[in-house]
Amino acid sequence: METMEVFGTVLLALLWSFHPTSSFICDKNAEVCETSLIAEHHLTMFHPNANKVVPYGGKLYPYNNDSKPATDLDSVPENEVIIANGIQRPVVVFNKTLPGPNIIVYEGQTVIIHVTNKMSSEVLGVHWHGLYQRNTPFMDGVPFITQCPILPGQTFTYKFQAYPKGTFWYYSTTGLQRIDGASGALIIRPKGADTTTEHILQVQEWYDNMHSNGASLLANFGEDTQHGKHLVSPDGAIYHSIFTPTSALINGKGNVNEMPFYTFKGYGNNSFLFRTIATGAVLPFKISIDSHKLTIIQANGYRVKGINVDSVILNPGERIVFKTNRLDSRTYNFWIRATTVDVTNSIEIRAILRYDENEVAEPKTSPTICSSKKPCKVFNCPFESFPVKVYMKCITADKVDSLEPTELQKVPKKKQFKEYFLNFEYPGTPKAAINGKQFLQPTASALTQPNSISTPCNTSCVGCQCTNSINLKHNDTVHFVLTNIGTGKGWGHPVHLHGHSFELLKMGFPTYNRITGNITTENEEIKCIKRRNDYCMSFTWSDSSWMNGNVPGLNLVNPPLKDTVVIPRGGYVVIRIRANNPGLWLLHSLVDHQTLYGMSVMINESSHFVHQPPSDFPKCGNFDGIQTPLH
Incomplete structure (x- = not known):
């Protein structure tokens, strides 16, 4: 083997005991699945026995400035290093792996996950993306919406039912920690299913x-x-x-x-x-x-x-x-x-x-x-x-046609139907909004301490910061018309709704130039009816006969079920839910900095909230923490 400069060092070895975990797979016959996640800062291209590792000949070796022949005995196991793109930089990870460990459970099992925050100066919350959290909305994992943030040194135990089955994921909902590695796969297999060969990418x-x-x-x-x-x-x-x-x-x-x-x-x-x-x-x-x-x-x-x-x-x-x-x-x-x-x-x-x-x-x-x-x-x-x-x-x-059954009526009763127009706006500055309102985080858990919301929105709030929310009536059928039009339109916005799957009834696109693919005109089926400054305060259908769910082309037979959808630039989507999951749910962009700058709204179904959090569920007062939570 050719020579290479290597050096074995014990620097930081006492601080970093390395126990990599790639997956937690629950026994399919178990009723309860219990595991742990530890969030902490780490370094890529680092090993406990080396301050830094470098690639050479298809393997990893400790780096140093001394000239010394390297042998295979000096190599560092690849599965004990966060490689990323090979450049050493800080990351935020769960259980010292990037991505975090796969969590694989079976439908209907009770899942208990102890999340410990070992970061010295950042708070934490973990969202289980795509799970309904029915009867457990306080386990949704959004600081200042459904819980207090997990402070440095604290452990918070999430307990919820594995439902529905499918491919989901988990991630930090604080700051921009997800960009730096704090995420992992969450797979819920069908009840009683045999273990199958599958690949998670x-x-x-x-x-x-x-x-x-x-x-x-x-x-x-x-x-x-x-x-x-x-x-x-x-x-x-x-x-x-x-x-x-x-x-x-x-x-x-x-x-x-x-x-x-x-x-x-x-x-x-x-x-x-x-x-x-x-x-x-x-x-x-x-x-x-x-x-x-x-x-x-x-x-x-x-x-x-x-x-x-x-x-x-x-x-x-x-x-x-x-x-x-x-x-x-x-x-x-x-x-x-x-x-x-x-x-x-x-x-x-x-x-x-x-x-x-x-x-x-x-x-x-x-x-x-x-x-x-x-x-x-x-x-x-x-x-x-x-x-x-x-x-x-x-x-x-x-x-695409859904193979999942729909629980919603094709034609809901008028008294149990509501329609909301929400325009997602990102004008390209450190400002993002929905209908001109930048979302402002409450200072305590809004779900369990609703009196803590001191900055509600009012009708005159346009281009300002406030804690925007939409109150839904229990069992109403709700159409959300999500738009990406006007001066603040951006790329296709990926948008996620917590606590629900929704039916994607229709996507409305702009007009394109066939040769270049560029947009020539925005979709003209939506119009602004009240504008102030650069923001449109409210929208409606250009054709008034489309109001109240009468939009042509809606797929009411077998619409695909989703929890995340992209609003095309210059266009819109129509999604449908039934307001039957009591809790407080966030609707927001999944582009992290857009949400950080205010592209969120709370969907409030908590008026029928009858399931109380555990007696020891933490409360929090006004918070001026080290890092602002994201969503």
């Missing part, structure tokens, strides 16, 4: 610098935009961003010189099930496997009628499950590609699907070639179409 953009400190972002925002940093969507949207990623990761691993790519082992299988999760905070990713067709079977945790495509787009917070079959081929290694949907700063991260354990070489496969005679099919575009010469055909999220 988590994709995210990555940055050379740490972003958890929101204050530093605010300070640098103007400088970054002055330097012209921006991203461009295929529909022509220009997005000035403090977040310009330097690379991307699949399951915490990027393209690091001489290190093997993350490998999914498909030994002996004729088909492969992939649970894909977008844990990033800004960019959508297009995922494909060279030479393979993908059959979509679930979207956002819920079953859909299978469709065959060449690739799938995942927006932040979304999960899509697909199957693909083993090819009758002499090729045993194939590239899995995840590429950012951005025409100015496209980043690709790869992983490997390997059929044969004896095959160790990197794949030599190529991506599918799309042509006018054979255009590629892409599922879940955040816009209606690509530029024509890209030869990609979009199948948008509303164009």
Whole structure:
């Protein structure tokens, strides 16, 4: 072996006892599943026996300035290092892994998770994305909405029922900790299901610098935009961003010189099930496997009628499950590609699907070639179409049929129907809003201490900060018309509703130039009826006959169920819920800094809140903590 400069050091070894955990899998026959998560600061490219590690010849070694021959005995186990993109930087992680450990349980089990905050100066909350939290809304994990923040040194125990079944995830809801690594997969398998071979693929953009400190972002925002940093969507949207990623990761691993790519082992299988999760905070990713067709079977945790495509787009917070079959081929290694949907700063991260354990070489496969005679099919575009010469055909999220039963009536009673128009606005400055109102966090847990809300919104509040909320009447059928139009429209906004799955009834798109793919005019089915300054205070349908749920083209038969949806730039979506889950739920953007700047609203169903939190549930007074919670 060639020589290399290495040095074994015990610096920090006493401070970092390393016990990596990749998964917690509950016994399918157990009634209770109990595990722990520890949130703390850590370093990438670090090992307890080394201040820093470096890649060499496909392995990791301690780094130092002394000249010394290195042997295999000096190498550091790869699974004991957070590799990321190979550049050492601070991260916030659960259980010293990036991403955090997979939590795999079975439908109906009681889940108990002890979350300890070992960070010295940051608060914490953990959200279980996609879970209804029925009867346990105070376990939703949003500081100052459903609980007090977990302070440094504290442990908070989350206890809830595993429901519904599907592919979900968990993450820190404080500051920008999710961007820095604080997330992981949460899988709820069907009750009594046998263990099946499945692959969990988590994709995210990555940055050379740490972003958890929101204050530093605010300070640098103007400088970054002055330097012209921006991203461009295929529909022509220009997005000035403090977040310009330097690379991307699949399951915490990027393209690091001489290190093997993350490998999914498909030994002996004729088909492969992939649970894909977008844990990033800004960019959508297009995922494909060279030479393979993908059959979509679930979207956002819920079953859909299978469709065959060449690739799938995942927006932040979304999960899509697909199957693909083993090819009758002499090729045993194939590239899995995840590429950012951005025409100015496209980043690709790869992983490997390997059929044969004896095959160790990197794949030599190529991506599918799309042509006018054979255009590629892409599922879940955040816009209606690509530029024509890209030869990609979009199948948008509303164009699939749900296999889940609907509990809602096609025509609700007028007395039990409400319709709300909410415009998500991000004008490209450190300001984001819904209907002109920047969301202001309460100073204590709004669900359990409602009298703590001292800054409610009033009708005159436009462009101001207030604690915006919508009060729902129990058992009403509610249509939310979510729009992304006007002077503050941005990229396609990924939006998440806590405490519910909703039915996606319709997506309304703008008009596009077929050649360039750019937007020519916004969707004209929505109009502003009251404007002040740069904000529209209220919207309605351009055709008044569409009011009260009479919109043409609504899918009321088998609409897809979701908890996260993208509002297309210049367009809208119509979603439907029944207000039958007492609690206080957040509706917000999943682009972290947009939510940090105010793109949230509380959905209040707490008037029928009859299930009380545990007697020892903590209360909190006014909080002026070290870090502002995010959402």
